[in-house]
Amino acid sequence: MSSGPSTKTPLRAFWHDLPREGRLLLSIVVVEFIGTGLVLPFWVVYLHEVRGFSLATTGLLIGVQPLAGLIAAVPGGGLIDRIGARLVLVGSTTLVLVGEAVMAFASTAPLAALGFALSGCAFGVSFPASQTLVATIMPSHLRQRYYGLNFSLLNLGIGVGGIVGGAFVDVHRLWTFQTIYLVDAATFLAPLFVLLVPLRHVTGRAEHDEAETTKPSYREVARLPGMRTMVLLNFVASFVAYAQLNSGMPAFARDVAHVSTQGLGLAFAANTLVIVLLQLVVLQRIEGRRRTRVMVVMSAVWALSWVLMGASGLVPDTWGATVLIATCASVFALGETLLQPTMPAITNDLTTDRLRGRSNALASIAFQVPMVLAPPISGWLIGHHQQVPYVVGLVVGCGLVALLAVTRLEPLLSPTANGVGVRGPLDDPPPGTAADALRESAGQP
Incomplete structure (x- = not known):
């Protein structure tokens, strides 16, 4: 100790x-x-x-x-x-x-x-x-x-x-x-x-070596180890999570669960309150833990939130439906507090200074595209009374996020990029760091 x-x-x-x-x-x-x-x-x-x-x-x-x-x-x-x-x-x-x-x-x-x-x-x-x-x-x-x-x-x-x-x-x-x-x-x-x-x-820009023969490009970003998987994770997480919170969840609440606009407003207020109250607590809990495993917990939390949303459709036009939608938004917020510290940190640890702007732009694009694609898809499914396949698809999608994080991304990350290889002056060594470093030096996964 x-x-x-x-x-x-x-x-x-x-x-x-x-x-x-x-x-x-x-x-x-x-x-x-x-x-x-x-x-x-x-x-x-x-x-x-x-x-x-x-x-x-x-x-x-x-x-x-x-x-x-x-x-x-x-x-x-x-x-x-x-x-x-x-x-x-x-x-x-x-x-x-x-x-x-x-x-x-x-x-x-x-x-x-x-x-x-x-x-x-x-x-x-x-x-x-x-x-x-x-x-x-x-x-x-x-x-x-x-x-x-x-x-x-x-x-x-x-x-x-x-x-x-x-x-x-x-x-x-x-x-x-x-x-x-x-x-x-x-x-x-x-x-x-x-x-x-x-x-x-402050420039926020890497100093470029005049002797460099190649210019930074998005192709170079895509060749960075782990970056393509990270972009895919951003896309899937956005599609089954954030894009649905902004479009699919309100549509489900109104058209399937028959929740009032006041009830929907309450749900979003609860979402914000949970983030404000829990983010600092969550930050302390995840410090020194593998970011990919944090993403697994995040995926499970989001899956639970969509199950709660689906349950609201079983008791439409009741206070129970309103409570379930508000609980859905609150549980979803817990997942948000796990996402926001980890995914941007991984992206910026994967890239280099000369490619940092393009890397963050690519991550942003991957996160924003579902915001355009998801509303018509969720709207069509809910509008055609396909709420069960809709909810099941979201839960399966959350499972895919966890699977990608552990099986595809984690083997490509150094201990530093995965949040267990760097410590600050006020931190003790996070659990597992020394073991990870020994395995890495020995060429073991």
Whole structure:
């Protein structure tokens, strides 16, 4: 037994351990995402009930954002590697600020499409850029904790924003919706200031050797050991999980379980609350454990959440159905707290500095494509009364995630990439690290 400090680094020690740049980035997360929470729940209400667009037009307009993000992600990854993540984030933050301001005055469909296109392009490159910037600032042994804490603060901001927005907006007063969009735009001034002033010395870019004869490319990213499997895992996990939470679960709750809109709102509130309350606890529990095995637990948790959703269809139009849907969203949130610290950390430990922007962009694309594909598929299955095959398919898909993590990804990961090979100054050696290192040096799996 070690006589040193506890293997579970407390939050205070973690904050003290962070580089100054990391503390600056975390300090503005809540402010930035309060603005997102103000507008995110009310897209359909604003466009359909306030601006008067038909539901069909509203659906098309909302679809512009993820489509624009996918289109921007590929060139965005290359741009990150070429000019640095910080400058790309400055550009994307400015872009989303303008996009949200346009949405405040989107009285016509083309204006609304422009607003969604601007914000979609911004979000398409901001995710890989922010992941890259964090990876260049944070040492490897702190990234998992950083990504998890960032996710908790992000959800806290969205939750607070949603509560404030719900209490403030009124469908009979256009100015209330214009106000929340303008406030959302203003919240991006905080990260813009941090990027332009205190972080102006950070590039978020690897120094390129002028003697290099080959330029970074996505083909080179695909050749990195484990990266193709990681991209596949991102795709499958997104398809059977996040894409369903945003589209399939609400459709199932409304059309099969007959849960009220208030009940659905309660479910999403519970989801956010669980993330905020449990993320730090989960971070301490998974520290020093194999990330691939954490993903197995994550898959089992998600499978349970879909079983609970399916059970709600057995007692439609009852309080029991509402409780089951809320429990489904809460259990799903536990899986989210396992996902967010691990998968981005693996991606950034698999790649190299010169390919970091493209690697994060590729992971982002793999995660975003199901957001476009899943809604029509889940909508068709639920609309054609195929709820049993739908739920069974999701549970089997969660099993596939676990299988890929253990049988395909784990053998390709070094102890460091799998979260057991690096320790920080405040950590004891995680269990199994020495054994893993000996097996690796001996050429054993």
